[in-house]
Amino acid sequence: NAGVTQTPKFRILKIGQSMTLQCAQDMNHNYMYWYRQDPGMGLKLIYYSVGAGITDKGEVPNGYNVSRSTTEDFPLRLELAAPSQTSVYFCASSYSRTTEAFFGQGTRLTVV
Amino acid sequence: KNEVEQSPQNLTAQEGEFITINCSYSVGISALHWLQQHPGGGIVSLFMLSSGKKKHGRLIATINIQEKHSSLHITASHPRDSAVYICGYRRNSGGSNYKLTFGKGTLLTVNP
Numbered sequence: 001n002a003g004v005t006q007t008p009k010f011r012i013l014k015i016g017q018s019m020t021l022q023c024a025q026d027m028n029h030n031y032m033y034w035y036r037q038d039p040g041m042g043l044k045l046i047y048y049s050v051g052a053g054i055t056d057k058g059e060v061p062n063g064y065n066v067s068r069s070t071t072e073d074f075p076l077r078l079e080l081a082a083p084s085q086t087s088v089y090f091c092a093s094s095y096s097r098t099t100e101a102f103f104g105q106g107t108r109l110t111v112v
Numbered sequence: 113k114n115e116v117e118q119s120p121q122n123l124t125a126q127e128g129e130f131i132t133i134n135c136s137y138s139v140g141i142s143a144l145h146w147l148q149q150h151p152g153g154g155i156v157s158l159f160m161l162s163s164g165k166k167k168h169g170r171l172i173a174t175i176n177i178q179e180k181h182s183s184l185h186i187t188a189s190h191p192r193d194s195a196v197y198i199c200g201y202r203r204n205s206g207g208s209n210y211k212l213t214f215g216k217g218t219l220l221t222v223n224p
Contacts, residue, residue, distance in 0.1 A: 031210065033211075040216065041216065042116075042198070042214050042215055042216035043214040045211055048210060048211060050210055056210070058211065090155060092155075092212070094212075097142065097143075097210065098142070098162075100145065100159075100160040101145060101157055101160075101212060102157060103147070103155035103156070103157070104154065105154040106154055106155075
């Protein structure tokens, strides 16, 4: 029972590089979320999706893009990495608005 | 102003003590979530509640919708309870009810 799987676990990027953080869930959840967690700042919502083909911006979307072509996958794209994007990124999913959320193990990203 | 306020920010206890972590919010919500995050680890959902009280082992979560307040209690605390405890909510109206908003967390350290 995999739950929410994030890859990679760690990554170091150079300024200006691009990368995709992968998130997959095998629970047939409709809702998926991307958060970033900075020390002392809590979880900030980047993007979310309520189903395949539907995405929307959260609190801090600048510098990121997402897509949701399938129910299972919700990748997060960084096009031009900046030091301000150094953070720990968490993907989460839930079946509906009234059910609990499940989180992935996180991706620790450093931009140098 | 953070929409979710947790107190205390840091809490140190001795093994066996009864612990209370508080969460206050300022909007109408449909559900409140409590999460646990161990140092360097992933995030686990502890509770999701919309009224009353829920209990799981030594953990108890309560919510007072009228007062916009929730508490997380840990009975007979143990060093393995040392973690960050995060409170969050889902709003009950408008487009924002798809989003999960979280506080900054409470760092709990339980000493043996």
